[in-house]
Amino acid sequence: MFGSDSFWITLLLRWCVVGATTLVASLLIGSLLALIMHGGRAPQVIASSLGRAFHDLVFLSTRRIGAIALLTFKEAYRRKAFAVGIVFLGIFMFGGWFLGDSTELRSVAPYISIVINSMWFMLVPMALLISCWGLPADVKERSIHTVVTKPVRRSEIVLGRMAGYGAVITLILFTTAVVGYFWVVRQVPQRLSDQLIARVPVYGNLKFLTAQGAEAEKGINVGDPWDYRSYIEGQTKARAIWKFPKINKAELKSLGKLPLEQRFEAFRTYKGQIDLETRFTITFVNPDKDLRVPGGTFPTREFDVGGRDRVIEIPEQITYRDSYEADAEEKTANLFDDLIADDGSLTIEVGCVEPQQYIGVNVRDLFIRMPDKSFTMNYVKAIAGLWLLVMLLVFLGTASSCFVKGPVATLLVSSLIIMGYFLGGHIAEQQNQMMLMDDGKTVIDAGGPMESLYRLVTKETTLPDNIGSTIIKGTDRGAFMVLIAVYNLVPDLNWFNTGELVATGFDISLMGVILPCLIVVLGYLIPLVILGYFSLQLRELEHK
Amino acid sequence: MSTESVIEIRNLSKVYRDFWGRTKVKALNSLSLDVYKGEIFGLLGPNGSGKTTTLKLLLGLLFPTSGEVRILGQPAHDVEKNERIGYLPEESYLYRFLNADETLDFYGRLFKMSRSELKQRKEELLDQVGVKHARKRQLKEYSKGMTRRIGLAQALINNPDLVLLDEPTSGLDPIGTRDMKDMILKLKSEGKTVVMCSHLLADVQDVCDRIAILYRGDLKVVGNVQDLIQSRDETQLLTSPLSPDAIRDVEETLKKHGASLKSTSHPTTTLEELFLRTVEESEQRPGRRFEPGERPTTESA
Numbered sequence: 001m002f003g004s005d006s007f008w009i010t011l012l013l014r015w016c017v018v019g020a021t022t023l024v025a026s027l028l029i030g031s032l033l034a035l036i037m038h039g040g041r042a043p044q045v046i047a048s049s050l051g052r053a054f055h056d057l058v059f060l061s062t063r064r065i066g067a068i069a070l071l072t073f074k075e076a077y078r079r080k081a082f083a084v085g086i087v088f089l090g091i092f093m094f095g096g097w098f099l100g101d102s103t104e105l106r107s108v109a110p111y112i113s114i115v116i117n118s119m120w121f122m123l124v125p126m127a128l129l130i131s132c133w134g135l136p137a138d139v140k141e142r143s144i145h146t147v148v149t150k151p152v153r154r155s156e157i158v159l160g161r162m163a164g165y166g167a168v169i170t171l172i173l174f175t176t177a178v179v180g181y182f183w184v185v186r187q188v189p190q191r192l193s194d195q196l197i198a199r200v201p202v203y204g205n206l207k208f209l210t211a212q213g214a215e216a217e218k219g220i221n222v223g224d225p226w227d228y229r230s231y232i233e234g235q236t237k238a239r240a241i242w243k244f245p246k247i248n249k250a251e252l253k254s255l256g257k258l259p260l261e262q263r264f265e266a267f268r269t270y271k272g273q274i275d276l277e278t279r280f281t282i283t284f285v286n287p288d289k290d291l292r293v294p295g296g297t298f299p300t301r302e303f304d305v306g307g308r309d310r311v312i313e314i315p316e317q318i319t320y321r322d323s324y325e326a327d328a329e330e331k332t333a334n335l336f337d338d339l340i341a342d343d344g345s346l347t348i349e350v351g352c353v354e355p356q357q358y359i360g361v362n363v364r365d366l367f368i369r370m371p372d373k374s375f376t377m378n379y380v381k382a383i384a385g386l387w388l389l390v391m392l393l394v395f396l397g398t399a400s401s402c403f404v405k406g407p408v409a410t411l412l413v414s415s416l417i418i419m420g421y422f423l424g425g426h427i428a429e430q431q432n433q434m435m436l437m438d439d440g441k442t443v444i445d446a447g448g449p450m451e452s453l454y455r456l457v458t459k460e461t462t463l464p465d466n467i468g469s470t471i472i473k474g475t476d477r478g479a480f481m482v483l484i485a486v487y488n489l490v491p492d493l494n495w496f497n498t499g500e501l502v503a504t505g506f507d508i509s510l511m512g513v514i515l516p517c518l519i520v521v522l523g524y525l526i527p528l529v530i531l532g533y534f535s536l537q538l539r540e541l542e543h544k
Numbered sequence: 545m546s547t548e549s550v551i552e553i554r555n556l557s558k559v560y561r562d563f564w565g566r567t568k569v570k571a572l573n574s575l576s577l578d579v580y581k582g583e584i585f586g587l588l589g590p591n592g593s594g595k596t597t598t599l600k601l602l603l604g605l606l607f608p609t610s611g612e613v614r615i616l617g618q619p620a621h622d623v624e625k626n627e628r629i630g631y632l633p634e635e636s637y638l639y640r641f642l643n644a645d646e647t648l649d650f651y652g653r654l655f656k657m658s659r660s661e662l663k664q665r666k667e668e669l670l671d672q673v674g675v676k677h678a679r680k681r682q683l684k685e686y687s688k689g690m691t692r693r694i695g696l697a698q699a700l701i702n703n704p705d706l707v708l709l710d711e712p713t714s715g716l717d718p719i720g721t722r723d724m725k726d727m728i729l730k731l732k733s734e735g736k737t738v739v740m741c742s743h744l745l746a747d748v749q750d751v752c753d754r755i756a757i758l759y760r761g762d763l764k765v766v767g768n769v770q771d772l773i774q775s776r777d778e779t780q781l782l783t784s785p786l787s788p789d790a791i792r793d794v795e796e797t798l799k800k801h802g803a804s805l806k807s808t809s810h811p812t813t814t815l816e817e818l819f820l821r822t823v824e825e826s827e828q829r830p831g832r833r834f835e836p837g838e839r840p841t842t843e844s845a
Contacts, residue, residue: 078641145603
């Protein structure tokens with residue numbers, strides 16, 4: 001998703017649209033206020049303010065920003081902010097308490113998770129508190145008076161504060177990350193140390209064939225409310241078909257094999273032979289040469305909960321028979337020369353072997369496993385993801401503290417964190433429902449808040465067809481639009497969850513994960529600096 | 545004296561309002577005045593008269609409700625003008641976790657000063673304000689007087705053309721007060737303009753060329769200090785000590801000219817001068833105690 005051009009264009013477009021909308025709205029509100037306050041002089045005042053703002057936001061002094069950043073850093077240091085690091089060290093001293101009996105552990109994930117989660121729980125509140133309370137304290141104690149009466153631009157104060165808090169958090173993060181790394185490396189039992197790797201998955205696209213052989217976007221739902229996996233039935237034409245576009249043929253050739261890893265789930269409609277695992281078949285398909293080569297039959301490892309023994313290695317030369325006849329000719333196909341299509345894609349069909357049993361699959365349940373990368377580098381990338389997250393919070397906190405007092409700024413940013421983690425998906429769902437409503441056929445069961453209220457009061461299941469219903473539906477639509485607007489302004493913090501990847505041993509892609517996070521942070525930095533600048537510029541810096 | 549205006553205030557008003565926009569207090573009411581280059585200008589008035597509000601409006605810390613301010617030829621909100629301004633707030637709102645060295649380093653870096661220039665200026669100022677011995681102590685350990693001194697040093701770090709001092713002698717002991725006044729006079733001698741607001745009238749009288757008196761936001765009096773306090777319908781003669789006969793002769797002579805002698809007395813020194821002399825004498829002769837009625841004789845500053 002992240003790698004595609006369309007994704008970046010969509011991201012940039014959304015940033016521009018949100019930025020431009022906010023800018024126009026701010027200009028309109030500002031113009032209105034200027035008109036009320038200055039009457040006929042309003043155009044002159046607006047032009048002068050915008051000119052000054054442009055100058056103040058563009059011609060910045062790195063010396064002054066550096067001075068304010070250094071001041072901020074010293075403030076945190078002298079006020080013992082770094083004592084938080086000691087708390088972190090304390091967690092490691094007693095870390096074993098949280099892990100239970102290490103002899104029973106089958107994965108290194110708990111060791112890595114405890115480090116990453118401790119850092120998250122330590123650094124996120126800290127970033128929140130120091131960035132939200134610093135500037136308001138400066139205003140309250142009026143020490144800001146001696147700064148703004150020097151040739152310091154408000155934008156430099158905002159940037160200096162952000163840089164200073166950023167430096168404090170970075171230093172703590174760096175120290176705790178180093179301690180955490182050595183803790184993991186030393187604490188992980190020898191028998192699990194081979195799990196300290198970074199698997200590099202190459203994911204494909206997934207389509208299905210139904211039991212009757214028809215193409216489908218999804219398989220069967222076996223009644224699980226969690227719609228993550230679709231199921232294919234055994235001994236039918238049902239197939240899950242992965243297409244891996246543009247695979248790195250040269251790198252795979254150098255390996256001399258195709259390593260695949262699967263995470264399939266078995267669903268049994270009857271107990272069967274419980275000691276035998278449900279099996280699946282793999283078939284390679286090259287539509288250009290009209291070639292179908294069976295890759296073998298494999299167990300799903302359905303009893304191997306949390307284990308990692310799910311790698312299938314397909315040799316470069318595959319010997320197969322293209323029919324089940326006893327005298328069928330034995331053939332050989334070269335995996336890379338014969339089975340990769342002209343467009344560089346590889347197609348793999350997966351079917352379930354056992355009749356009336358099912359195999360559940362998700363697009364991410366089968367991937368090509370490229371050569372593993374270093375755990376250390378992966379850990380560094382996970383820390384980079386966490387660092388970007390706390391930087392974003394520092395920027396949000398500093399900008400908020402420019403226009404509200406410390407407690408309110410803390411509440412505001414805390415709300416943004418909650419929304420960023422939990423509301424994104426919910427609002428996206430609402431957006432999808434609205435899009436469904438737009439097709440004119442779909443009816444949403446519950447409607448919006450107004451419709452729900454109407455139904456609660458009247459105990460009616462449907463809305464009557466009159467003007468009142470139109471108003472109710474219009475209001476609900478308006479409420480959704482507001483939610484969607486908020487959703488577009490709130491950062492999706494799930495993007496920064498790199499800890500789980502490193503804990504489960506997956507490589508964190510620099511281009512696919514870290515770069516998008518960096519761009520998100522920079523995307524927020526620019527408007528937040530502008531917001532902070534205007535908040536400080538347009539208010540009297542007297543504590544009231 | 546120069547007639548070049550460094551500060552021009554025209555019809556400046558400031559109304560403090562509450563959250564709902566209702567008037568809380570009219571702090572300043574259509575104030576108009578000029579401060580000229582090279583003078584020491586005093587803003588006087590009782591508490592709540594609008595002195596500090598005026599200074600804050602000049603510095604852009606507050607926004608005027610109406611009226612206009614130009615300072616060094618620039619509008620009050622202009623940031624560039626601050627390169628040439630030094631400001632000592634009423635309370636020394638400094639960063640208490642910094643020491644004196646770090647404080648001056650920090651404020652110096654906010655100006656266009658080279659590293660060597662800043663270092664030299666810092667040494668000069670620490671020496672001048674007399675906190676060199678405590679330069680590595682955090683300001684939270686400073687007394688109020690020392691904080692005031694380092695506050696003045698930060699106001700002068702950029703060698704400003706215009707210095708705004710809000711209650712500069714507040715919290716200082718008599719020696720500190722004298723040092724502060726000396727410093728203000730030195731600034732004037734260097735051609736700088738000083739605006740100070742204070743309600744310590746003796747201090748203002750000692751150093752100011754011109755004053756303005758504010759009362760509840762209104763400008764009541766503005767002018768040259770000597771002109772304003774001089775009593776032109778009386779004449780004061782100061783002579784060497786006179787005998788009672790000599791006094792009678794003087795009285796006779798005055799009668800011939802149609803004047804009368806209103807009072808005769810020995811002139812008094814100020815309490816401040818007595819205090820400074822005592823301290824100086826004590827420094828020169830430690831252990832010396834003055835008998836009742838005895839006075840120190842050293843000619844002090």
